[in-house]
Amino acid sequence: MRTATLDDYKQRLLRVLVHIQEHLDESLSLDELAGLACFSPFHFHRIFKGMVGESVKEHVRRLRIERAATRLKLGAQPVVGIALEAGYESHEAFTRSFRSVFGVSPSRFRASNRRATAAAPSGLHFADGAKIGHFKTVQPGGKKMEVTIVRRGPLRVAFMRHVGRYSTVGKTWDRFLPLAGKEGLLGGGAEFIGLCHDDPEVTPQHRVRYDACVSVDESFRPMGEIGVQVIAGGEYAMTTHFGPYDALGRTYTRLLGQWLPRSGRQLRACPCFEVYLNDPQSTDPKDLITDIYAPLEARLAIFAR
Amino acid sequence: MTKNTQPKIDLYKQHKNEYAAPKKPVLIDIKPALYLAIEGQGEPGGERFQTNIGALYGAAFTIKMTRKFAGQQDYAVCKLEAQWWSDAGPDLSKAPKDQWRWNLLIRTPGFVTEEELRKAAAVLVKRGKGREVEQVRLDSLAEGTCAQMLHVGPYDQECVTVAMMKEFAATKQLEFHGRHHEIYLSDPRRVPPERLKTLLRCPVRPQTARIGPHGLGRH
Numbered sequence: 456m457r458t459a460t461l462d463d464y465k466q467r468l469l470r471v472l473v474h475i476q477e478h479l480d481e482s483l484s485l486d487e488l489a490g491l492a493c494f495s496p497f498h499f500h501r502i503f504k505g506m507v508g509e510s511v512k513e514h515v516r517r518l519r520i521e522r523a524a525t526r527l528k529l530g531a532q533p534v535v536g537i538a539l540e541a542g543y544e545s546h547e548a549f550t551r552s553f554r555s556v557f558g559v560s561p562s563r564f565r566a567s568n569r570r571a572t573a574a575a576p577s578g579l580h581f582a583d584g585a586k587i588g589h590f591k592t593v594q595p596g597g598k599k600m601e602v603t604i605v606r607r608g609p610l611r612v613a614f615m616r617h618v619g620r621y622s623t624v625g626k627t628w629d630r631f632l633p634l635a636g637k638e639g640l641l642g643g644g645a646e647f648i649g650l651c652h653d654d655p656e657v658t659p660q661h662r663v664r665y666d667a668c669v670s671v672d673e674s675f676r677p678m679g680e681i682g683v684q685v686i687a688g689g690e691y692a693m694t695t696h697f698g699p700y701d702a703l704g705r706t707y708t709r710l711l712g713q714w715l716p717r718s719g720r721q722l723r724a725c726p727c728f729e730v731y732l733n734d735p736q737s738t739d740p741k742d743l744i745t746d747i748y749a750p751l752e753a754r755l756a757i758f759a760r
Numbered sequence: 761m762t763k764n765t766q767p768k769i770d771l772y773k774q775h776k777n778e779y780a781a782p783k784k785p786v787l788i789d790i791k792p793a794l795y796l797a798i799e800g801q802g803e804p805g806g807e808r809f810q811t812n813i814g815a816l817y818g819a820a821f822t823i824k825m826t827r828k829f830a831g832q833q834d835y836a837v838c839k840l841e842a843q844w845w846s847d848a849g850p851d852l853s854k855a856p857k858d859q860w861r862w863n864l865l866i867r868t869p870g871f872v873t874e875e876e877l878r879k880a881a882a883v884l885v886k887r888g889k890g891r892e893v894e895q896v897r898l899d900s901l902a903e904g905t906c907a908q909m910l911h912v913g914p915y916d917q918e919c920v921t922v923a924m925m926k927e928f929a930a931t932k933q934l935e936f937h938g939r940h941h942e943i944y945l946s947d948p949r950r951v952p953p954e955r956l957k958t959l960l961r962c963p964v965r966p967q968t969a970r971i972g973p974h975g976l977g978r979h
Contacts, residue, residue, distance in 0.1 A: 632821075632825050632828075633825045633826070633828040633829035634829065635825070636821055636822050636824065636825020636826055636828070636829065637822070637825060637826040637829045637883070638883070638887070639822060639880075639883035639884045639886060639887035639889060640887065641817075641818060641821040641822055641825060642814065642815070642817075642818025642819070642821070642822060642884040642887065642889035642890070642893060643814050643815075643818055643884070643887075643888075643889035643890050644810075644814040645818075672888060674887075674888065675887075695950050697950075732947060732949060732950060733947055734836070734837055736768070736836040736837065737770070737772070737836040737837055737838060737839060742946070742947075744947055744949070744950045744951075746950075
């Protein structure tokens, strides 16, 4: 038996990175990429972003631009053709993108002595035909992240489903809490939980699914718009996020992309959830406290390459 | 569910001057105010204390949300506050903690009624949320002139801040009178003790009696 090491995580991610380089012109689905690395699609994006330092989308875009830069240097191919190959439908859009990466327009770049590689935390660049064998993981910076492994029992919750922008979940809570409140669900130390089925950074905003949940006992039955579900028990990696809700994403990325690969643990294929410890109506956003829970695979499960 | 278009009430913002959190003691005139309250005795943070906090919040949120559901005036549920005293004497820090008495408070708009509280308690008890909620009362406090100061740090070091407040009151020919009152600005579940912010308040009155060299005498 052995535990998943940082090297395992890197090897798994490398399979994805090689695949991306070899299929730069195809549309790459996150599920497919997650599958290549044996990561649960729930968590893959955040692991990728946390380790590589850019999202899959940003990574693919940068590599395409780097490839275009190489083409500009090595041939006399017209810029329009290079733009098309890079996945841009217009010269203007390509120029805009190119300039945001290299700081100059494609034609000026062609005439200059600049290198065809852009800044990348991973040190990974477009490699025409060459195999990539190594990349740098983003080092956890700043204060050490405090993570506790906790065992939770299964938790029965009453919930209302929100589909849409993550930034508007407050509206769903606004409808849910009066209903739950008049039914007497908000007493006796009930927990307020947000269950995130999708990653707001990946899923199109209008389709992000999020459940506003309040813990309930066995006696509660679904009613109207309020459903009941059970949040699985088991081991969770728990870290506390201090501050506004709109910065939660950064803490998720740190937890899954930086802490996790160095933890010797693996994630279970079920959603992360967040427990809100205070009432956002009477608490300053900077004083908000949220516990984030990431579900862990039991220790015995090992990753086989 | 009808929609109430009146803006939500935030009592702390409405009475901002009463929640001033100065680093040095000040005198503030505290107007009478309505609270949801639950009284008890025992160590702070102990089981009974925690259950009572749960009961108080349960009542506060149930009343608020039931009103909101009915389309009535919305308001933010205020932070937790508490009055502390002991039957053993005026200096709480000298009494054993299990003899500390407390009145946990959540400030509530004046329009909340006894009937709403009773209904909220009934619905919570019916849901199996514990009978403690039946002990929650509507309590009106008229504290008048108070010494007030922000305490930053662990709760068990409040005596230092209290001593400063007492000294300050004495310079104004005032003395403490009535229950020590505190307002919890930080959440002790996650905020480390050295960063906890607590607003301390104590009603004062003109010094009446003082023990002089010739015993008890009026000045």
